[in-house]
Amino acid sequence: MGAGESGTEDAAARVRRPPKPHAIELPWTTVEHYLGRGQGASYRLSAVGEPLVSYEVSDRGRGIALHVELTERHQAPRSPLSAVRVDNILLAGRRMVRLTTTEPELLRDFHDLVLAVADRIVVAGREPARAFDETVHGWSALLGRARGLPLERRLGLHGELAVLVRLAGTMGWRGALDAWVGPAGEEHDFALGTADLEIKTTASERRRHTVHGLGQLEENPGRPLWFASFRVTRGGAGGRTLGDSVKAARDAAAADGIASRARLDRLLSAAGWDPDRPDDERWTPRDNGPLVLRAVEMPRLTSEDLPHVAHGRIEGVTYVVDVTDLTPAVGPSPADLSDLRLP
Template sequence: MGPSVDRAHAYGAWGEIAGCLASGVGRRIPLDRGAPYVEYFVDDHAARVGLRVEIRPGDRLPSSPMAAIRVAKVQQDGRRLMELSTTESGLFRDFHDLLAGVAERVRAGTAPTLALTQTLRSWSELLARIGGLPASERLGLLGELHVLERLATVYGWPTAVEAWRAGAGEEHDFGLPEADLEVKTTALERRVHHIGSTTQLVPTPGRELLFCSLQFTRGGAAGTSLAERIEGVRKRIGVEAPAMFEAFEAALRSWGWLPEHARLPDERWVLRTSPLMLAVDAAFPRLTPDAFDLPVAVRSRLVDVSYRIDVTDMAPAGGAVASLFSDVARGGFEG
């Protein structure tokens, strides 16, 4: 059974939303049935909360500057909607206030995408004053930038930046001409990586999926900080592919990186080992929706599955795309 739909009202008070979350029953709360249509929603099992706002066919969505917040286009009841959501239960209360800001701007006449941009910018600036990205996210971004640079040496910067799907609501990090690529980064001695869902390692139909494992270690004076790496890539793109500069900046914002973060203290890193490229195939350790031998009614109640995998000592994949990483030096970045 899908979420129930309530009457339209000014805005869902937190006490009302908290009641929905406690019950575990999904609910849609229309805030404005006019144009644009606006609704708050809570998914079954308190898996996700968010806001949906009607948009025009040509509207382009801004990137989310926060990794915990997803921005996507959805179709519902014949409407084209902008959906703003999070699955981070620890953020539900504060996220509710952020959504209220978006809804209030829209109902005051601000275009939906502009309302989202203005609200996210305000919250991003607030978060930037409080602190930067968590350590795990800084390391993850560093890993994706390393891959971006390596791809640029083969495909050129325009194709490499275009292939980077940061913040686009896609399951895989890079969409290359030949294959999709998922990148995972760790500072552990073994190649142990966190997988966030049962769909993250499901290949797109008709396309090969590769998995790139990166191991970094603290490098002291010999290493590279995230801010230094960002600035180095920024300069390369500015010279070699200026048309892609804004796309690169948007990708950084989608990771939650803001200019203020460059002034915060940060560690310096070097590669611990050479990157390991693996094919996501029958021999790859992963959980997918089909991996659970359960009745559909039971499986549908598994609303949040994450796990860790250890790919240490696995044999690297062959093929042209995998070979891109065969000559990467152990001790740092190219370029």
């Protein structure tokens, strides 16, 4: 066979070869748009004629899922992750697996995970179980590298900035920045006159908050401690990213003076904010304002709850407290947090 004939066959083979699938792209902003509006949506990720792989946004903003069709030779993936659930389902006569997360607050991260799984199936041609295992293995190898602030801290900073901007409107930026003592390593977020304030922010329907240490809900001598439970929900296009809140706060501080913005920047840095690692999750308040409680009137653990033999020997206590449906404190709180908004 001559060179010309070989070249002709190679060219014919290139023509007959199906085009290589493109990497899967589904921006989080698109998904968040539907979540924020409570609308369902379905995106087919695999080519027509291939086993179905689809990305599903449930209605009422309840969550997202990856549907993967299984052929006779395919096995269903098994999840070693408590936050990822794999269910076998029948859909229009197709044998499918459905990947969902048991942690609604982790939807943004779960979105990245299932797109990585889908990419391995659709683009790389992996079987579903192998695609899932490879993705989990790869992500596990990177657990030591944070993508930025963890979700709990991002939401917490949202809430603290909301309070900071509210305080700046009543006592000025100098007083508000003096009051924001959390980034300096103090036990409580704000020191206000003769009282302290701890604000916790959650994206869950129940007011469940993680408390770090026995001192976080313990009063300083002679200073009553107030606790604010602030709930947010995904806001879609009308919501605020943490970057939006930071920019709004910095712009407001800059209007007060260069010194105020410089001081705010130092506090933001101490709080863990990195402008080079912004997030794209948008949030909006779920309620007209936070639930405000006196710390002494809510469930909590303090050093006084430890037996005497444990004092000085137990460190790093972390627990979750649920304050859903508790009665708000009676009387004026140290700061007006009614109708609290993200900056």
